Amino acid sequence: MIRFEDVVKRFGDHVVLDGLNFTVAPGEFVTLIGPSGSGKTTILRLLMTLEQVTSGLIHVGGDYLSHMRRGDKLVPADEKYQRQVRKRIGMVFQQFNLFPNMNVLGNLTEAPIRSLGLSRSEAEARAHELLDLVGLTDKVDAHPTQLSGGQQQRVAIARALAMRPDVLLLDEVTSALDPELVAGVLALLKDIASSTDITFLCVTHEMGFAKDVSDRVMMFDAGQIVEDGPPDKIFSEPDHDRTKAFLSAVLNRG
């Protein structure tokens, strides 16, 4: 579903990703863990085309994302091309990023109507279905400012799902929430992961969630994959010292 081929990402002189190679199979739930600055969020941003690769190739669903074919050559993809491939990918952000000038229904229907070409009634039907899924049917007319953080994030998840993506990117989606709201959002994500075929790429510090829901965990440090394996292995018997050090620091705090 996703393939990174020798991906390099540089910001000025700072190399964030240095020749990254990995694949994700369709339907897999992969969690990325590691210290800040290790490149995990950059990977998500590259997939969402919020950044472009410095070099290397990204494939999604068998098509190029970072590049496109022109004749028999590969050139960096333009906006028009990326907009088509991008539709298969959705993202939920740490800061929710709901549109404050629209109510919940507006947030959920805007992209399906304008980007996918659904009719208003189809988009609204889908919106109601999703609000039901995330448990917020009574909030359909509310404005984002009237909702709690956890509710806003659930709307954000519904908004991403409204595009029926093949891939869903979760960027520390519970890090900005009050601790008591975190469990609700994580439970919802677990539900969605088990009941759909969506491929998930999740950056999180919630190790319990990672262990419980992931098919695979990748430990990152300084732009490289240090270790890659099933959660049971990574969390109980990691091979690498860096992984051990990171996990003991994170799991033993508080």
Place this chain on the structure above:
Amino acid sequence: MQSSIWNWGYFWDVFPTVVGDGLLITLQATVYGSVIAYVLGLVLALLRRSPIAVVRVVVWAIIEFIRSTPLLVQIFFLFFVFPDFGIKFDALTTGVIALGLHYATYAAEVYRAGIEAVPPGQWEAATALSLPRSRTWIAVILPQAIPRVLPALGNYTISMLKETPLLLTIGVVDIAGAAFQAGSAAFRYVEPITIAGILFLVLSYSASLLVRWLERRVGTVH
């Protein structure tokens, strides 16, 4: 009581003339000029963000040029240059265009600040949902950028109001023009000019109250 400095009888005599002849013109110049400035200013602000470098540079140059030259000179310029191109506008229309053009460059700056104040997360969410560019602007960015800059635009309208007497120079009879005409007819200027001053004070102060009310409703961006 008659005084050679102030004559209340004359004051009330000349009041209707100054108000009647001048007020409508002043208001027209300010309102039409503002509409042009608000609309053109937004166009300029959007063009300044064009991905085409030539467009950005040309628009920047136009804005800098207009902001750096006196409004009076621009008014004259348009008034004397238009006929050379076969354009026959009356003085008021030429004046309105000059005012609109001049203040559009200030409005463009205000819009730019408003657009940049929209959190980057909004742009990212629009990208994540694959919204077309036009839709991102119309449905997400501008509805968040524009309300916040309305007070600043309102302040520019008030400035424009106070600059309308410049149009005297091309023959437009606004409040100030009516005051001078009345004054020179009777060789007494103090009273008519005082009336003009009072009118501007009332218009300007009412407008600033409106702007302050707007500020409280939508917040400000400078």
